[in-house]
Every structure is written in structure tokens, then in C-alpha cells.
Amino acid sequence: MTPVASNLQIDSARLWDTIHETAKFGATPKGGVRRLTLGPEDKQVRDWFRKACEAAGLEVHVDGLGSMFGLRKGRDMSKPPVGLGSHLDTQPTGGKFDGVLGTLAALEVVRTLNDAGIETEAPICIVNWTNEEGSRFAPAMMASAAYVGDFTTDDILSRRDAEGVTVAEALDSIGYRGDSPVGTQKFTSFVELHIEQGPILEAENKTIGVVDSGQGVLWYDGQIIGFESHAGSTPMPLRRDALATLSEIVLAMESIAKKHGPKAVGTIGEAVIANPSRNVIPGEIAFTIDCRSADAAIMDALDKDLRAAVAEIAAQRKVEVKLNLVWRKPPTHFDPRLVDAVENAAQALGYSHRRITSGAGHDACNLNTVMPAAMVFVPCKDGISHNELEDATQADCTAGANVLMHTVLALAGVAS
Amino acid sequence: MTPVASNLQIDSARLWDTIHETAKFGATPKGGVRRLTLGPEDKQVRDWFRKACEAAGLEVHVDGLGSMFGLRKGRDMSKPPVGLGSHLDTQPTGGKFDGVLGTLAALEVVRTLNDAGIETEAPICIVNWTNEEGSRFAPAMMASAAYVGDFTTDDILSRRDAEGVTVAEALDSIGYRGDSPVGTQKFTSFVELHIEQGPILEAENKTIGVVDSGQGVLWYDGQIIGFESHAGSTPMPLRRDALATLSEIVLAMESIAKKHGPKAVGTIGEAVIANPSRNVIPGEIAFTIDCRSADAAIMDALDKDLRAAVAEIAAQRKVEVKLNLVWRKPPTHFDPRLVDAVENAAQALGYSHRRITSGAGHDACNLNTVMPAAMVFVPCKDGISHNELEDATQADCTAGANVLMHTVLALAGVAS
Numbered sequence: 137m138t139p140v141a142s143n144l145q146i147d148s149a150r151l152w153d154t155i156h157e158t159a160k161f162g163a164t165p166k167g168g169v170r171r172l173t174l175g176p177e178d179k180q181v182r183d184w185f186r187k188a189c190e191a192a193g194l195e196v197h198v199d200g201l202g203s204m205f206g207l208r209k210g211r212d213m214s215k216p217p218v219g220l221g222s223h224l225d226t227q228p229t230g231g232k233f234d235g236v237l238g239t240l241a242a243l244e245v246v247r248t249l250n251d252a253g254i255e256t257e258a259p260i261c262i263v264n265w266t267n268e269e270g271s272r273f274a275p276a277m278m279a280s281a282a283y284v285g286d287f288t289t290d291d292i293l294s295r296r297d298a299e300g301v302t303v304a305e306a307l308d309s310i311g312y313r314g315d316s317p318v319g320t321q322k323f324t325s326f327v328e329l330h331i332e333q334g335p336i337l338e339a340e341n342k343t344i345g346v347v348d349s350g351q352g353v354l355w356y357d358g359q360i361i362g363f364e365s366h367a368g369s370t371p372m373p374l375r376r377d378a379l380a381t382l383s384e385i386v387l388a389m390e391s392i393a394k395k396h397g398p399k400a401v402g403t404i405g406e407a408v409i410a411n412p413s414r415n416v417i418p419g420e421i422a423f424t425i426d427c428r429s430a431d432a433a434i435m436d437a438l439d440k441d442l443r444a445a446v447a448e449i450a451a452q453r454k455v456e457v458k459l460n461l462v463w464r465k466p467p468t469h470f471d472p473r474l475v476d477a478v479e480n481a482a483q484a485l486g487y488s489h490r491r492i493t494s495g496a497g498h499d500a501c502n503l504n505t506v507m508p509a510a511m512v513f514v515p516c517k518d519g520i521s522h523n524e525l526e527d528a529t530q531a532d533c534t535a536g537a538n539v540l541m542h543t544v545l546a547l548a549g550v551a552s
Numbered sequence: 553m554t555p556v557a558s559n560l561q562i563d564s565a566r567l568w569d570t571i572h573e574t575a576k577f578g579a580t581p582k583g584g585v586r587r588l589t590l591g592p593e594d595k596q597v598r599d600w601f602r603k604a605c606e607a608a609g610l611e612v613h614v615d616g617l618g619s620m621f622g623l624r625k626g627r628d629m630s631k632p633p634v635g636l637g638s639h640l641d642t643q644p645t646g647g648k649f650d651g652v653l654g655t656l657a658a659l660e661v662v663r664t665l666n667d668a669g670i671e672t673e674a675p676i677c678i679v680n681w682t683n684e685e686g687s688r689f690a691p692a693m694m695a696s697a698a699y700v701g702d703f704t705t706d707d708i709l710s711r712r713d714a715e716g717v718t719v720a721e722a723l724d725s726i727g728y729r730g731d732s733p734v735g736t737q738k739f740t741s742f743v744e745l746h747i748e749q750g751p752i753l754e755a756e757n758k759t760i761g762v763v764d765s766g767q768g769v770l771w772y773d774g775q776i777i778g779f780e781s782h783a784g785s786t787p788m789p790l791r792r793d794a795l796a797t798l799s800e801i802v803l804a805m806e807s808i809a810k811k812h813g814p815k816a817v818g819t820i821g822e823a824v825i826a827n828p829s830r831n832v833i834p835g836e837i838a839f840t841i842d843c844r845s846a847d848a849a850i851m852d853a854l855d856k857d858l859r860a861a862v863a864e865i866a867a868q869r870k871v872e873v874k875l876n877l878v879w880r881k882p883p884t885h886f887d888p889r890l891v892d893a894v895e896n897a898a899q900a901l902g903y904s905h906r907r908i909t910s911g912a913g914h915d916a917c918n919l920n921t922v923m924p925a926a927m928v929f930v931p932c933k934d935g936i937s938h939n940e941l942e943d944a945t946q947a948d949c950t951a952g953a954n955v956l957m958h959t960v961l962a963l964a965g966v967a968s
Contacts, residue, residue, distance in 0.1 A: 333784075335787075366911060367842040368910075368912040372806065372814075379821075384799070387799050390796050405829055406828040414840045415912075495784035496784045521782055
């Protein structure tokens with residue numbers, strides 16, 4: 137790294153301004169953002185992003201699933217670029233930082249390099265991945281999943297939202313079905329900056345999370361079939377109460393996750409009683425489980441313990457409990473060389489830092505299956521995300537963007 | 553009782569036919585009945601009932617809340633009549649017996665007395681109470697509650713259904729807002745035949761339940777305010793999970809009710825997670841509790857234990873739990889003389905019987921606050937009610953109607 141590069145800092149005020157400027161596209165009354173993928177607000181932010189990329193001298197192209205790529209030439213154009221970026225879509229009641237920070241920080245890196253007249257050895261390419269959130273179309277992280285070959289482009293194009301609109305129709309309606317076949321924009325490596333979406337960095341007062349792993353995920357769909365009966369006239373010993381059954385499952389999941397902790401979490405986030413009534417014992421409940429660990433052996437243990445607990449509870453309460461594993465994503469282990477590069481950048485810049493596991497899934501987790509990838513985390517207030525209250529400080533966002541820039545410079549090299 | 557009266561039996565086939573004839577009004581594909589109070593199907597069954605009453609020589613009048621009264625003259629018209637009956641409205645997916653049996657058995661008693669040429673000393677009056685179920689308009693047992701003075705007629709007339717239609721408008725639309733002021737039809741006593749809506753009689757193989765009491769009811773509205781956060785990135789020890797909190801409350805309610813059993817039940821029938829998502833820890837849940845006992849001291853103990861448990865759970869989990877008592881109905885103790893009359897009739901007729909507490913609320917429980925009242929229960933299949941699968945045997949319905957008839961004859965007296 138040249139001296140000029142090692143002293144380089146991004147323009148904090150400009151980064152902060154772009155975050156707030158784009159937050160207008162889908163702004164909510166409570167200060168959050170509602171920018172569902174491929175909707176009119178997403179078109180607005182995409183148009184803004186394309187223009188900003190072009191103004192920064194980038195060559196923009198869009199792939200067949202709408203992911204946007206802005207290429208900055210390097211000295212050696214025989215090398216594939218180093219990729220950096222994230223996503224610009226949000227949750228239905230999302231915040232200003234989730235995804236946005238990583239995409240706009242990538243733009244800010246380009247602008248800073250431009251201002252400083254720095255040419256990199258390898259080219260760099262900033263990316264806005266389509267539909268990371270998965271709120272409108274399933275699955276989440278759909279475009280990066282197709283990029284790495286987990287789904288075909290045609291499969292993803294045919295997915296429908298709740299109104300029956302396909303991804304293809306949505307792309308066409310906003311003019312973002314691009315010409316580049318999905319997966320043809322190659323990278324030597326990919327780095328994604330993101331807010332932590334958890335409370336650890338803030339609690340430990342660290343500025344930078346050097347993300348070395350991502351949790352594997354087990355998703356289950358569950359159903360309890362007890363017996364609906366009158367709350368007044370059914371004696372306690374004769375009940376087959378679906379909600380009491382669920383309650384034991386919730387507490388079992390909690391204690392199993394704690395037993396395998398700290399590298400395990402387990403959550404029941406959805407539970408719907410069929411035909412609920414104040415004076416009727418719940419007879420049927422549908423629920424979902426989300427269970428995670430960064431350790432594959434712990435994931436196996438979570439699954440085994442959960443199934444055993446559910447079977448025991450069902451037998452004791454004389455109810456039927458169905459538990460179907462609907463998704464199993466193995467843990468992500470980010471590329472050690474890239475993780476070191478992130479850590480070195482944080483260290484060289486003098487930021488407090490720690491290694492951290494990503495609790496959430498990210499496009500970088502998908503990309504890591506086909507190329508070296510890594511992530512940089514910065515704290516978010518109270519660990520809150522997917523919420524209009526989501527917040528992060530300008531100083532932390534700036535630090536994250538600086539770490540992103542110096543990691544990318546280390547990977548791409550600075551032309552001497 | 554004259555010999556002729558003591559040998560008297562109702563016409564089992566005729567009772568069974570009327571039950572199935574009226575089940576056509578609002579019949580559901582699964583063999584149940586959907587006959588919401590004051591709707592078009594309720595008008596159909598009311599018109600049928602009025603015609604049947606008139607054909608049986610009864611003088612029909614309707615009160616200001618639509619309750620229907622069919623008076624059969626007695627020898628001594630200076631005495632108020634003995635009342636008998638129930639309701640003809642059903643739950644949205646109700647059965648053929650709940651309420652219907654008691655009303656049509658009352659009609660069958662009149663028809664049988666007519667056929668046998670029996671005159672009673674006091675008159676008798678059969679009743680169809682408006683809106684016992686409470687599914688369309690709250691509260692349940694609305695007309696009998698107004699009859700005993702718990703609500704004014706104007707208050708009840710102004711209650712609205714989910715579509716905003718008032719009771720007054722609904723009564724007018726089907727032509728059943730009658731002339732008689734509510735409460736002016738006096739009775740010396742009231743007897744109601746009903747299916748048990750619980751499993752006890754069937755389990756003990758008894759034909760007749762001699763209902764000596766009705767449970768008191770505590771209704772609570774509850775709210776849990778924890779903290780919504782990401783299921784992947786929030787470590788187990790930092791969670792404030794509303795569903796895990798609810799789970800502990802559900803299991804606490806269950807164990808408290810068992811501790812005070814067998815004369816206590818407690819149920820959480822409704823629980824709704826705010827903004828549920830598979831990968832979000834539930835932050836807020838609204839729930840309801842229904843807690844009952846036939847013993848006032850046990851009701852107090854249930855309330856005290858529940859509040860203590862909820863406070864402890866909330867403190868341990870660092871969440872807020874609001875618990876508001878929205879309704880408290882004291883236990884019903886039916887009139888001992890009437891309870892004895894029911895028991896004597898069952899004994900004289902040779903039916904197996906036992907004293908029983910009504911787990912559910914009934915119009916007779918309201919009436920008991922202003923006059924001697926009692927109830928007769930017959931078994932229902934598997935204790936199922938408020939369900940299209942609700943079922944009862946012809947033999948049991950017949951036995952119940954016979955007990956009803958002989959109880960009424962004992963109360964009204966047979967003219968010699």
C-alpha cells in the first residue's frame with residue numbers, strides 16, 4: 137500500500153448525505169424506509185444510483201435479475217474486479233442503514249479514490265443486489281443466490297409476490313431487466329459492509345466487527361393438532377390444549393439453544409391459533425422455528441434435541457405435532473485471507489475491533505460459496521434492525537466505509 | 553302429581569324431527585348450523601317457531617329485544633307462569649343442539665300436554681331468548697341479561713355487530729322488535745334444558761345432569777411488551793421474547809388451575825403476535841384469559857395466584873405484562889328447591905343422574921339472579937360443542953325433555 141493510500145479517508149459528510157438523500161425514496165413518517173424490491177421507490181433509488189455511478193465514471197450494467205454493477209477500471213484489466221456493495225431494497229417497515237450503508241459506502245469508496253486520483257491494479261466493481269430482503273418475493277438474497285447457481289434465472293423470474301406479480305413482470309415494469317446474463321460479472325473477491333443488526337459491538341463498545349463466519353440456519357414449519365373445546369366445561373385433566381403444547385415447545389427451544397450457547401439461537405417467531413376465541417381451548421396452531429449456529433455440529437445437535445423434546449411433549453399431552461425442516465443452510469466460513477485483510481485494515485486505521493459471527497444472512501454469505509468473500513460490521517443502536525428505529529452513528533458508518541476502502545485497496549492493489 | 557302425569561312421556565320422534573327440521577335453517581355442509589342472531593336464518597327459525605307455537609295454541613308475544621314468549625294458559629291465571637326454554641341462535645360454525653334442544657323440548661312439552669289433555673295449575677311459558685351466543689353482538693346472553701336488569705334495553709339496542717349494524721336495526725330488519733317491554737313477562741321460576749357442552753356425563757355414563765351451580769367467570773385482557781429483534785443476531789441472554797413470556801404465563805395458568813382443581817379451569821384462548829415473522833423475535837403479544845370456578849373463594853385465589861405469577865414472569869424476563877380484568881361474573885347457585893325438583897324428576901323417570909356444575913354460561917344463570925332457576929343437562933358426544941361436529945343421541949334428548957316436562961309439571965302443578 138502506498139503512503140497516499142494508507143492515509144486516505146472517505147468523505148464522511150458526503151457518505152452521510154447520500155444515506156439521507158436516498159432515504160427519501162420510500163421515507164416513512166417514523167423516520168424509516170419502505171422500499172420494497174422492484175417497486176416504484178426501488179426504481180427511484182436505482183435511477184439515482186445509476187446516475188451517481190455514471191457521474192463517478194463507472195461503467196454500469198444490469199443483469200437479468202436487475203442486480204446493478206458499476207465497474208471502475210484498474211491498471212490491469214485482465215484481472216476480474218474486486219466486488220463491493222450490498223443492497224438498496226428494505227423491509228416493509230425498514231430503516232435507513234440495512235443494505236443501504238454497504239451500497240452507498242461502496243459508491244463513496246469510488247468517489248474518494250477518484251478525488252485522490254488513485255488507480256487500483258485490479259478493477260473494482262460496486263454492486264446493488266436485487267431483493268436481499270425477501271419481503272416482496274421469496275427467497276431472500278434471491279439475486280446473489282441465482283448468481284452463485286443455487287437457482288436458475290428462469291426459476292427466480294417466475295416467483296410471484298402476494299399480488300401475483302412475477303419477478304419478470306416487476307423487473308420489466310421498472311425497466312430493470314438487464315442484458316447481462318446472471319453470473320457473468322466475475323469477481324476475484326467480494327467485500328460487504330453492513331450494520332451488525334445485533335447488540336454485540338455496541339455492548340462491547342467496538343467500532344468494527346471483523347466478520348469471520350455466518351450462522352447456518354434451520355427453518356421448520358410446525359403444526360400442533362390438539363382438540364378444540366369449551367374453556368368453561370372441559371376439566372383441566374381432559375384437555376388437549378394446542379397453546380399449552382406450543383408453550384412447552386417454545387420454552388424447550390429456548391433452553392436447548394441456551395444449552396448449546398453461546399454459539400446457538402432458536403426462535404419461534406410465528407404462531408397462529410386456528411379459530412381463536414376467548415372461551416375456546418385452542419385446538420390447532422401453526423408455527424415456525426428459526427434455529428441457527430455457526431457450527432455445523434451444533435446445528436445437528438439443535439435439530440436432534442428439538443425433535444426429541446417435541447416428541448416427548450406431544451406424547452405427554454396426547455396431541456399431534458408435525459415438524460418439517462423446510463430449509464437448511466450450512467454455516468458460512470468467510471475466506472481467512474479476506475478476514476485478515478479486514479482485520480488489518482481496522483487495525484491500521486486504529487479502530488477498536490473484534491471477530492464476530494453474522495447472525496443474519498447476507499449476499500456475501502451466498503457469494504462466499506463461489507469466491508473469497510468477507511464482511512465488515514459496524515454497530516447499530518440497541519442492535520435494532522428491520523425496524524424504522526434502526527440507527528447508526530455517522531462516525532461508525534464512516535469507520536466502516538474506511539475499513540471497506542482499505543480492505544478493497546489491499547485486495548485490488550494500488551497501481552504504483 | 554296425578555298418575556296420568558307421572559306416566560307421561562314426550563313424543564321422542566316428534567322432538568327429533570323438529571330438531572332436524574329447524575337445522576335446515578342455516579345448515580352447513582358439515583352437518584352443523586350457522587344461524588347468527590337476528591340474521592336471515594334466525595328470522596326463518598323464528599317464523600317457524602312462532603307458527604309452531606300458535607299451532608300449539610300458545611299466545612305468542614315478543615319483547616323489545618326480540619325474545620319470544622309462548623304462553624300456555626293454566627287453571628289459575630292469577631299466578632305468573634313457569635318459564636322453560638333456551639335459544640335458537642347458533643355459533644358461526646355451531647351445531648344442531650346447543651340452545652335448540654332446550655327451546656324445541658319446551659315446545660314438545662306443550663305439545664305433549666296438549667295431546668294428553670293436561671291442564672296445569674299455573675300457566676307455563678316457553679321462551680326463545682335473543683342472542684345467547686354473543687357471536688354477532690356482544691355480550692353473550694344479552695337479552696336475558698337485559699331482562700334481569702344488568703343492561704338497559706337502550707344500551708343493548710345500540711350495540712353494533714362487526715359491520716356496524718345495531719341490534720335495533722337488526723331487529724327491525726327481520727321484524728322482531730316486539731311490543732312488550734323487556735322484563736315485563738314475569739315467571740315464578742325458569743327451567744332450561746341444554747346439552748352439557750363438556751365430557752363429564754358421557755365419561756361417567758350418566759343420562760341426566762342435575763345442574764346445581766354455574767361457574768363464575770374471570771375474563772382478562774393481557775398484553776406483553778417485550779422487544780422485537782432479529783432472530784439470528786440477538787444472543788439468547790439479551791432477548792426479551794414476548795412469546796417465551798406468554799408461554800410461561802400459559803403454563804402458569806394451567807398449573808394454577810390444576811392446583812385449585814377440580815373446581816377450577818383456566819384457559820388462554822387467544823394470542824396474537826404483532827407483526828409476526830419467521831426470523832423476528834416476537835416483541836408484542838395481545839392475549840386473553842378465561843378463568844372459572846363455581847366457588848367464589850377459589851375465584852379469588854385464582855386471581856391472586858395468576859397476578860403473582862404474571863408479575864414474577866414479567867420481572868424475570870424484563871418485559872412488561874399488562875393484565876386487565878374485563879369481566880367478573882360471580883358463581884351461580886341454582887335454587888335448591890328447583891334443583892331438587894329436577895333431581896326428583898330424573899329419579900322418578902329412572903334415569904341415571906348426577907349433580908353437575910355448568911362450565912358454560914347460560915340464560916338460566918342470568919335468570920337465577922332474579923327468580924328461582926335450574927337447568928337439566930344431557931350428554932353430548934365427546935363433550936364437543938360450538939362445533940359442527942356437536943352431537944347428542946335421540947334417547948338422551950328425549951330423557952332430557954322428559955325431565956324438563958316433569959320438573960315443570962311439579963313446579964306448575966297439574967289441575968285436578
